[in-house]
Amino acid sequence: MDIYLYGCGGHAKVISDILCKQGRKVAAFIDDNPPVGLTLIHGIPVKKSSPEVFAEINCDRSQWIVAIGNNPIRRRVAEKLEKDGYSFTTAIHPSVEMACDVKVGCGTVIMPNSVVNTDTEVGSHVIVNTGSTIDHDCRIGDYCHIAPGCRLCGNIHLDEGVFLGVGTKIIPGIQIGEYTTCGAGSVVVKSLSSFCLAYGCPAKVVQNTYSQ
Numbered sequence: 487m488d489i490y491l492y493g494c495g496g497h498a499k500v501i502s503d504i505l506c507k508q509g510r511k512v513a514a515f516i517d518d519n520p521p522v523g524l525t526l527i528h529g530i531p532v533k534k535s536s537p538e539v540f541a542e543i544n545c546d547r548s549q550w551i552v553a554i555g556n557n558p559i560r561r562r563v564a565e566k567l568e569k570d571g572y573s574f575t576t577a578i579h580p581s582v583e584m585a586c587d588v589k590v591g592c593g594t595v596i597m598p599n600s601v602v603n604t605d606t607e608v609g610s611h612v613i614v615n616t617g618s619t620i621d622h623d624c625r626i627g628d629y630c631h632i633a634p635g636c637r638l639c640g641n642i643h644l645d646e647g648v649f650l651g652v653g654t655k656i657i658p659g660i661q662i663g664e665y666t667t668c669g670a671g672s673v674v675v676k677s678l679s680s681f682c683l684a685y686g687c688p689a690k691v692v693q694n695t696y697s698q
């Protein structure tokens with residue numbers, strides 16, 4: 487299977503490195519607008535997305551990861567690729583500590599030194615970024631992004647598209663509604679509804695209609 491990454495920024499480079507550590511190699515980075523002059527990353531070609539480029543990529547012999555950090559954009563691109571018949575793979579760094587029974591959806595990436603504990607389910611197209619820990623019995627919805635160094639206690643439920651900024655900490659049993667954002671360093675001690683922006687210690691809602 488040829489592996490393609492949609493995106494060519496820093497996040498895409500990290501995923502390419504994880505795949506390399508797993509002994510897998512990216513065939514190409516595909517991007518809507520690659521920076522002028524960027525033709526190679528890690529010696530791998532960077533191509534501008536076009537019908538001609540896609541015509542060369544066989545659905546049955548390729549797998550994708552959408553390597554875009556923004557949750558709504560990642561969702562839009564993943565849905566388009568899926569509609570066009572493409573499928574997705576995961577990238578899980580060899581240093582990740584994951585309980586035997588953890589379920590991980592397609593397109594999800596788990597960065598170095600993260601921990602995912604028993605009976606947790608991680609959805610599709612999720613980013614568990616560097617050194618984050620997710621404890622037992624958590625439910626992480628599709629398209630969530632857990633930024634570096636977050637700490638999730640047990641029994642936490644993140645709905646689709648939640649973004650946790652770097653170093654967010656969440657006490658047990660909390661639920662966070664879809665596409666809510668927790669700012670860097672938040673300490674979440676009460677459940678949050680959907681489409682909010684919250685931050686601080688303890689985290690307070692500062693906007694009720696926030697777009698990521």
Ligand SMILES: CC(=O)SCCNC(=O)CCNC(=O)[C@H](O)C(C)(C)COP(=O)(O)OP(=O)(O)OC[C@H]1O[C@@H](n2cnc3c(N)ncnc32)[C@H](O)[C@@H]1OP(=O)(O)O
Pocket residue numbers: 555615633634650651652667668669670671672685686
């Ligand atoms: C590998 C990687 O790099 S993954 C990427 C991970 N990225 C992150 O973790 C980024 C997280 N982003 C944040 O925390 C951002 O500050 C956000 C999303 C919460 C808010 O961003 P913006 O809307 O642009 O807020 P802005 O910078 O204008 O700040 C507005 C006010 O909120 C305050 N504020 C912003 N973020 C926070 C925060 N996390 N905690 C406390 N206060 C904050 C600012 O100090 C400012 O206060 P002031 O008006 O008194 O000066």
